[in-house]
Amino acid sequence: MRRPEIRTPLPGPKAAALIEQDAQYVSPSYTRVYPLVAEKGEGLWIRDPDGNTFLDLTAGIAVCTTGHCHPRVVEAIKHQAGQLLHMSGTDFYYTAQIRLARRLAELAPGAEPHKVFFGNSGAEAVEAAFKLARWHTRRDLNIAFFGAFHGRTMGALSLTASKVVQKRHYSPLISGITHVPFPSCYRCAHGMCADRCGTECVQWIEDVLFRTCVPPEEVAAVFVEPIQGEGGYIVPPPRFLAALRALTAKYGIFLVADEVQSGMGRTGKMFAVEHFGVVPDVLAIAKGVASGMPLGAMVAKADLMDWEAGSHASTFGGNPVSCAAALATIDLLEETLMANAAARGEQFMEGLHALQQSNECIGDVRGKGLMIGIEIVKNRETKERAPDWRNAIVQAAFAKGLLLLGCGENTIRISPALTISAEEVDTSLTILEEVLRSMTG
Ligand SMILES: Cc1ncc(COP(=O)(O)O)c(C=O)c1O
Numbered sequence: 001m002r003r004p005e006i007r008t009p010l011p012g013p014k015a016a017a018l019i020e021q022d023a024q025y026v027s028p029s030y031t032r033v034y035p036l037v038a039e040k041g042e043g044l045w046i047r048d049p050d051g052n053t054f055l056d057l058t059a060g061i062a063v064c065t066t067g068h069c070h071p072r073v074v075e076a077i078k079h080q081a082g083q084l085l086h087m088s089g090t091d092f093y094y095t096a097q098i099r100l101a102r103r104l105a106e107l108a109p110g111a112e113p114h115k116v117f118f119g120n121s122g123a124e125a126v127e128a129a130f131k132l133a134r135w136h137t138r139r140d141l142n143i144a145f146f147g148a149f150h151g152r153t154m155g156a157l158s159l160t161a162s163k164v165v166q167k168r169h170y171s172p173l174i175s176g177i178t179h180v181p182f183p184s185c186y187r188c189a190h191g192m193c194a195d196r197c198g199t200e201c202v203q204w205i206e207d208v209l210f211r212t213c214v215p216p217e218e219v220a221a222v223f224v225e226p227i228q229g230e231g232g233y234i235v236p237p238p239r240f241l242a243a244l245r246a247l248t249a250k251y252g253i254f255l256v257a258d259e260v261q262s263g264m265g266r267t268g269k270m271f272a273v274e275h276f277g278v279v280p281d282v283l284a285i286a287k288g289v290a291s292g293m294p295l296g297a298m299v300a301k302a303d304l305m306d307w308e309a310g311s312h313a314s315t316f317g318g319n320p321v322s323c324a325a326a327l328a329t330i331d332l333l334e335e336t337l338m339a340n341a342a343a344r345g346e347q348f349m350e351g352l353h354a355l356q357q358s359n360e361c362i363g364d365v366r367g368k369g370l371m372i373g374i375e376i377v378k379n380r381e382t383k384e385r386a387p388d389w390r391n392a393i394v395q396a397a398f399a400k401g402l403l404l405l406g407c408g409e410n411t412i413r414i415s416p417a418l419t420i421s422a423e424e425v426d427t428s429l430t431i432l433e434e435v436l437r438s439m440t441g
Contacts, residue, residue, distance in 0.1 A: 001427055004401020005053045011035040012050025033391070033405070034398040041068025044417055044424050046403065056403045057416045057428055062229070062261050062371070065288035066332050067419035073291045073328045080324035087320070089118060090313035096323035103330055104299050107270055110279035113302040118295070118318030122260035122286035123151025125296035126223070128312060129282045130155045132300055133221035133254040135307045141214060143205065143253075144223045145182035147231030147408070150258055150284075159223050162230045178214050180205055182228055183236045186364040186375065187383065192237075199243035206247055221254035221282075222247075226272035229261035232408025233373025235366050241276040248281075254304070256282040260296075261371070264288035265333040265418055268342030268369030275368055291329045295322035337418040344420050345369035351429040359436045361389055372414040373407065385410040393435055402431040 011019055015037040036054065040047045044067060046054045059065065066073050080096060089097040097118065105114040117128045134140070142159065144150065149162040158174035160166060167173070181189045183201040190200040210216045226241060228234040248255040257280035262272035266288060273280055281304055286296040296317070349365065352374060356362040363377035376393065378384040387410045394404045394412060407413040416424075 001423060001430075003427060004055050004431075005051075006399070006401045007052055008050045010052070010399060011037065012048065012052060014049035018049065034395060036398065036403065043067040043070075044420055052401065054398075054401045054403050055424065055427060055431070057414050058403050058405045059288075059415055059417045060292060061287070061405065062266060062413075062415040063287045064292050065264055065266065065418050066291045066329055066337065067417040068292075070291060070328075070332065070419070072332060073325050076324045076328035077293065077321055080321045084320045086316070088315055089318040090315065094320055096320040096327070097318040100297075100318070100323040100326050103327060104285070104297055105302075107330070108283055108299045109271060109274055110301070112279075114299050115302045115305040117298040117300075117305070117312065118323075119286075119298070119314050120294045120316050120319070120322075121151070121296045122258075122284065123153040123156040123296075124314065124317065125260060125284035125286050125298045126150045126156040126159065126256075126258060127153055128296075128298035129221065129223070129254075129256045129258075129284050129300070130159070131312055132282065132298065132305060132307060133256065135311060136304050137220045137252065137254065139218050139220040141176040141178070141219045142221050142223065143178050143180060143209075143214070143219060145225070145228070145231075146179050147182045147228050147234065148179070148223065148225055148258075149230030150223060150225075151260075178209065180209065182224075182231065182234060183240050184232075184234045185237055186234075186366070194237045197237040197239065199237070199239050202240065202243040202247055210251075216251040216253065219251065219253045221256050223256045223258055225258045225260075225262060226276065226278075227262045227267065227368060227371055229371075229413075230407050232375070232411040233367055233371060233413050234408075235368060236276075238276065241273060241278040245278045245280070254282055255280045256284065258284045260284055260286045261415075264329070265338040265341055266369055266371050266415070267367075268338060268345055270333070270338065272368065272371075289329065290322045290325040293319075293322040293325040295319070295326055333418070340420070341369040341418040344418075344422065344425050345372065347422060347425045348372055348414060348429070351425065352432075355429070355433055355436065359440065361386060361436070361440070367414070370414065370416055370418055370420065374412040374414070375408075376410050376412065389439070392439060396435045396439060397431060400431050400435060402428060402435075 101116040144159040150159040364375040376390040
């Protein structure tokens with residue numbers, strides 16, 4: 001079994017020197033939770049400048065779907081770079097953007113034709129959805145969920161309700177957005193559990209919100225992460241999205257599925273909405289779509305994408321090299337990686353549920369495919385959140401060469417490349433078990 005190799009104190013001398021320079025020149029707004037300097041990546045493995053190797057369960061925040069530097073993605077990038085680096089798809093035509101648009105349009109759930117707008121990031125995909133919904137419906141208001149993360153540009157930030165630090169000092173943001181509770185079966189605001197859930201969260205929107213303060217005929221869109229990501233990797237109850245679909249359809253409101261984190265095969269299906277049998281009006285896609293090259297896409301039903309020429313565009317959006325990387329990524333996802341995500345996800349869940357048996361601090365294990373959250377609590381009965389323990393686990397795992405990230409207040413996220421092998425899952429579980437044992441004595 002290959003294990004991470006940690007040869008120096010962390011950070012090692014070369015990494016420490018780079019981090020010192022970083023502190024001098026790079027924005028202090030970034031949130032580095034431990035001192036990893038990534039120098040080379042291959043598959044699931046990262047090497048730092050001091051020769052330490054790490055097993056990466058973050059995939060660069062759920063981005064490197066095909067593993068670090070997959071040879072076929074690298075080859076596609078090299079080939080495209082030799083043909084055309086940039087021409088701006090907003091003003092000209094080129095093959096890679098057209099081919100990718102067709103591919104994404106065909107992948108979008110639902111039988112209707114779709115069209116694609118390209119940007120460079122998740123936030124831009126969300127911004128595009130925000131603007132299209134207003135343009136098409138001529139309505140001002142929007143609804144999003146508490147815990148949601150939709151990005152950091154002013155429009156996407158206005159929809160975000162994940163951590164207050166992300167919004168502090170940035171007001172006034174875009175007005176007319178109402179946040180409502182996202183259903184968490186582990187912590188249901190209505191005192192339900194998944195089996196008894198009557199989608200009270202959705203009913204509440206209609207019965208309370210729409211009757212008291214938000215006229216439904218003025219709502220342009222509801223933005224939802226089909227599985228909430230930064231908010232804590234929260235899987236909603238099975239009927240939630242279908243109920244939301246029915247509600248939005250009833251009032252002519254766009255249902256925008258933000259699949260920036262949950263999409264592109266991560267959950268074992270191309271898009272997480274497919275687990276729930278729901279067809280949204282718009283999909284926001286980014287992160288995993290191009291294996292690490294910057295790309296965002298807003299995919300909408302063709303009859304809804306009726307805005308006029310000049311109403312929205314982006315110089316770099318749909319860059320040919322990013323599009324080539326995305327086409328290679330989608331091939332790999334369809335050939336084997338989506339199926340691998342489903343299989344390795346089950347293996348992970350089984351191992352984590354076994355760990356939960358012997359570790360009181362694991363309150364909840366949830367997820368689909370390789371989008372898995374482990375919620376850390378002080379007490380299983382009271383479900384008191386344990387952010388300090390969660391942070392300590394992430395740090396201790398780093399010291400052993402296992403790269404994890406948190407999400408939500410007290411959850412550990414598992415979001416590795418979809419290329420992860422059965423052996424790499426076992427190694428991860430073994431290290432996690434060692435970390436938990438060392439912490440509980
Ligand atoms: C669900 C979701 N939407 C949007 C974004 C924003 O993406 P980006 O950071 O590429 O702008 C993120 C990023 O974490 C995300 O998880």
